[in-house]
Amino acid sequence: KSGSTQNMAANIKVVVRVRPLNQRELDMNTRVVVDVVDEKMLVFDPKEEMRPFFYQGVQQPNKNFLKRANKELKFVFDNVCGQNATNNDVFETTTKDILSSLMEGYNCSVFVYGATGAGKTFTMIGNTENPGITYLTMEHLFYTINSYEKEREFDIGVSYIEVYNENVYDLLKPSSTPLQLREDSKYGVMVAGLTLNSIKTAQELLNMLENGNKNRTQHPTDANAESSRSHAVFQVYVKMRYKTSSQLRIVKLSMIDLAGSERASATGCVGDRFKEGANINRSLLSLGNCINKLADGSNYIPYRDSKLTRLLKDSLGGNCKTVMIANVSPASTSYEDTYNTLKYAARANKI
Numbered sequence: 001k002s003g004s005t006q007n008m009a010a011n012i013k014v015v016v017r018v019r020p021l022n023q024r025e026l027d028m029n030t031r032v033v034v035d036v037v038d039e040k041m042l043v044f045d046p047k048e049e050m051r052p053f054f055y056q057g058v059q060q061p062n063k064n065f066l067k068r069a070n071k072e073l074k075f076v077f078d079n080v081c082g083q084n085a086t087n088n089d090v091f092e093t094t095t096k097d098i099l100s101s102l103m104e105g106y107n108c109s110v111f112v113y114g115a116t117g118a119g120k121t122f123t124m125i126g127n128t129e130n131p132g133i134t135y136l137t138m139e140h141l142f143y144t145i146n147s148y149e150k151e152r153e154f155d156i157g158v159s160y161i162e163v164y165n166e167n168v169y170d171l172l173k174p175s176s177t178p179l180q181l182r183e184d185s186k187y188g189v190m191v192a193g194l195t196l197n198s199i200k201t202a203q204e205l206l207n208m209l210e211n212g213n214k215n216r217t218q219h220p221t222d223a224n225a226e227s228s229r230s231h232a233v234f235q236v237y238v239k240m241r242y243k244t245s246s247q248l249r250i251v252k253l254s255m256i257d258l259a260g261s262e263r264a265s266a267t268g269c270v271g272d273r274f275k276e277g278a279n280i281n282r283s284l285l286s287l288g289n290c291i292n293k294l295a296d297g298s299n300y301i302p303y304r305d306s307k308l309t310r311l312l313k314d315s316l317g318g319n320c321k322t323v324m325i326a327n328v329s330p331a332s333t334s335y336e337d338t339y340n341t342l343k344y345a346a347r348a349n350k351i
């Protein structure tokens with residue numbers, strides 16, 4: 001491995017979270033296709049124990065010849081969170097560490113990736129009883145900056161935007177007019193005309209995120225009525241002024257709830273919806289491409305290929321810390337989605 005590859009390895013962390021079976025999956029008595037072995041390893045499509053088959057009270061020889069062979073694929077990641085993991089457990093293994101990099105002056109980014117229904121928004125935002133990693137990270141950020149208050153003055157501003165159909169919209173100040181990206185010498189990549197809300201406590205954040213989420217573009221499709229086709233990007237700008245030198249430094253933490261990774265083709269979309277799908281794939285594909293190129297130590301990173309990667313240009317690569325959380329359902333009914341998500345995550349992890 002080259003030096004730059006090794007640096008990148010230290011700078012990207014890939015965590016897989018397997019959500020519990022939901023009621024519908026339990027009711028259907030769905031087979032579980034993800035076996036969490038330990039905190040770093042899982043087996044996808046594990047071998048099934050031979051279930052004894054009885055006919056009129058007499059055990060029959062197993063007739064398994066019609067059954068497709070199990071893949072039994074082992075995957076190793078930086079961390080695997082099983083179905084009993086809480087949002088707090090996920091926080092402890094993902095974003096808690098990156099705040100020290102942020103304090104050192106490096107931009108950081110956190111992604112939740114996965115098919116619709118796999119648990120991305122639960123992980124990122126959660127609910128009042130189970131606040132997600134955005135809230136927990138912000139709480140920890142306020143705790144962290146307190147410990148630096150002797151040396152630095154802080155100013156925290158947050159924004160919440162969505163990238164939908166390759167357009168950028170402000171979720172905190174809804175408008176049908178898309179916003180433009182521009183590059184600023186102090187702030188890096190900026191969204192022109194964006195609201196930056198100043199906040200002093202993590203508590204203030206919950207309402208803001210909930211309201212923002214209500215403004216997210218949701219378009220029911222045939223495949224899934226709750227399907228979310230937009231990328232939600234929460235960004236925290238930390239302005240720090242060093243008291244001795246009065247030097248000013250601005251760092252950025254981005255937390256991105258990606259659009260569902262299921263293929264547009266699987267949802268039977270045509271016309272406008274089809275265009276959306278193509279664009280979402282473009283941003284997701286482009287993100288994957290950028291991460292892979294960074295991993296290979298390429299000189300050319302195709303940030304300009306999509307809105308999402310343009311927006312995150314200054315938060316990926318270099319000394320930026322990146323955390324990718326891949327969410328999957330353990331149910332056999334999500335077999336293809338889970339397999340694709342694990343492959344995507346493994347590619348990012350291979351680095």
Ligand code: ADP
Binds near residue numbers: 022
């Ligand atoms: P996504 O954002 O990926 O489409 P959601 O986060 O909305 O998926 O999750 C789908 C459903 O599953 C929601 O009702 C959510 O509350 C539930 N869910 C997801 N992950 C968990 C979890 N780890 N524990 C309990 N419920 C979960």
Ligand code: MG
Binds near residue numbers: 120121122228
């Ligand atoms: Mg969601």
